Amino acid sequence: MESINIIDAGKHVDEEVVIGAWLTNKRSSGKIAFLQLRDGSAYFQGVVIKANVAEEIFELAKELKQETSIKITGTIHEDQRSHFGYEIEISNIEVIGESDEYPITPKEHGTDFLMDNRHLYLRHQKPFAIMKVRNEIIRATYEFFNNEGFTKLDAPILTGSAPEGTTELFETDYFGQPAFLSQTGQLYAEAGAMAYGKVFTFGPTFRAEKSKTRRHLTEFWMIEPEMAWMHQEDSLELQERYIAFLVQNVIDHCAYELKLLDRDIETLRKYTQLPFPRLSYDDAVELLKENGFDVEWGVDFGSPEETFLANHFEKPVFIVNFPKAIKAFYMKRHPLRDDVVISADLLAPEGYGEIIGGSERDTDYEYLKARIEEQGLSLDEYGWYLDLRKYGSVPHSGFGLGLERAVTWITGTEHIREAIPFPRTITRIRP
Numbered sequence: 001m002e003s004i005n006i007i008d009a010g011k012h013v014d015e016e017v018v019i020g021a022w023l024t025n026k027r028s029s030g031k032i033a034f035l036q037l038r039d040g041s042a043y044f045q046g047v048v049i050k051a052n053v054a055e056e057i058f059e060l061a062k063e064l065k066q067e068t069s070i071k072i073t074g075t076i077h078e079d080q081r082s083h084f085g086y087e088i089e090i091s092n093i094e095v096i097g098e099s100d101e102y103p104i105t106p107k108e109h110g111t112d113f114l115m116d117n118r119h120l121y122l123r124h125q126k127p128f129a130i131m132k133v134r135n136e137i138i139r140a141t142y143e144f145f146n147n148e149g150f151t152k153l154d155a156p157i158l159t160g161s162a163p164e165g166t167t168e169l170f171e172t173d174y175f176g177q178p179a180f181l182s183q184t185g186q187l188y189a190e191a192g193a194m195a196y197g198k199v200f201t202f203g204p205t206f207r208a209e210k211s212k213t214r215r216h217l218t219e220f221w222m223i224e225p226e227m228a229w230m231h232q233e234d235s236l237e238l239q240e241r242y243i244a245f246l247v248q249n250v251i252d253h254c255a256y257e258l259k260l261l262d263r264d265i266e267t268l269r270k271y272t273q274l275p276f277p278r279l280s281y282d283d284a285v286e287l288l289k290e291n292g293f294d295v296e297w298g299v300d301f302g303s304p305e306e307t308f309l310a311n312h313f314e315k316p317v318f319i320v321n322f323p324k325a326i327k328a329f330y331m332k333r334h335p336l337r338d339d340v341v342i343s344a345d346l347l348a349p350e351g352y353g354e355i356i357g358g359s360e361r362d363t364d365y366e367y368l369k370a371r372i373e374e375q376g377l378s379l380d381e382y383g384w385y386l387d388l389r390k391y392g393s394v395p396h397s398g399f400g401l402g403l404e405r406a407v408t409w410i411t412g413t414e415h416i417r418e419a420i421p422f423p424r425t426i427t428r429i430r431p
């Protein structure tokens with residue numbers, strides 16, 4: 001008899017199969033027991049009919065406790081009433097691992113309790129669906145950049161530099177010297193672009209941000225493409241095609257998960273329609289002022305401003321050319337203005353905020369050296385980076401997509417902590 005995964009039930013209608021599963025819930029009457037089952041691929045129902053099985057199997061079914069692991073034998077049937085479409089009529093049950101007093105009962109639990117039990121909560125439907133979408137976004141990312149001729153380049157996690165600002169660093173002792181957990185792979189990606197043309201890094205990044213918001217993690221994963229010989233306009237065009245590709249692949253490959261999450265596919269479909277609007281920072285400030293926001297030219301936008309701007313367009317929107325003073329040292333100067341840089345943030349609709357930050361990079365040795373000194377960064381740490389401007393400097397651009405921000409938005413989840421298996425925030429480092 002064939003062992004299958006629940007997700008493949010539709011290929012085995014009216015066949016007898018074996019499934020290794022866990023019990024998530026059950027109810028029974030004198031004649032029939034309904035077992036809710038999961039196996040990591042999907043969730044569905046098993047039915048045990050007293051009249052059709054041995055006496056001890058029916059008794060066992062009634063006694064099973066939540067999260068007991070079992071091997072079941074049975075016949076797959078169509079079941080139009082369930083969201084999954086199939087169920088299994090069980091003929092035999094073998095207990096593999098007992099479970100007693102599983103803490104996450106079917107009743108409602110608070111967020112802290114669920115996060116304290118994250119190692120178990122991952123088994124439940126909402127985290128399941130979110131992690132599968134996260135996995136699809138990662139898969140589609142590799143597909144997209146491979147198709148575009150990029151080379152994946154792994155940046156180090158332990159570094160001596162602080163490209164995104166010194167106030168948000170995690171410091172650690174590195175054999176008597178200070179080292180920092182990486183805030184970004186970008187500077188290494190720039191070295192990679194000068195070596196291999198188009199590269200992307202994808203790894204964990206760390207920010208000791210004191211922000212306690214539903215968009216901030218202290219450890220998050222970032223995808224950072226970097227393209228030699230590319231100006232900002234072409235980078236924006238690549239960014240929007242990448243985002244549309246991610247959304248389209250989630251629609252195509254995660255229909256079951258989106259259903260579990262109650263995420264409306266028609267809403268998602270709007271985000272695959274290109275182009276995304278571009279709005280200059282200057283115009284964004286004017287638009288905000290006209291709509292009653294108390295903002296001055298030169299400030300960074302907070303979450304209410306970002307939400308307003310994105311909702312104004314009902315699609316992701318690029319805010320381009322930010323004030324130089326609020327952006328990182330490496331961003332390219334505007335050719336006609338000294339106060340802005342050639343940068344863009346992509347804001348997601350529905351209040352999900354900035355999902356991409358990027359820019360064209362300045363190529364001039366003396367300018368960057370001065371900027372590094374101005375920001376109080378150590379020239380010793382950036383000598384290697386300045387070398388990239390010394391030996392065949394070329395126009396180049398890049399950007400960073402926050403994976404968890406993208407997952408939160410595409411799945412329609414309220415809080416970013418749901419978008420990573422084991423979240424790290426200012427108040428949580430366990431489990």
Ligand code: 4AD
Nearest residue numbers: 184186216217220224355356357358399400402405
């Ligand atoms: O805008 P950021 O800081 O840009 C960079 O780090 C550049 N070096 C990227 C590049 O050009 N290669 O971060 C990029 C993205 C943000 O748009 C956001 O999606 C995400 O990373 N991000 C965070 N996600 C979760 N928690 C945080 N604390 C985040 N900080 C940034």
Ligand code: MG
Nearest residue numbers: 345354356357
């Ligand atoms: Mg940013």
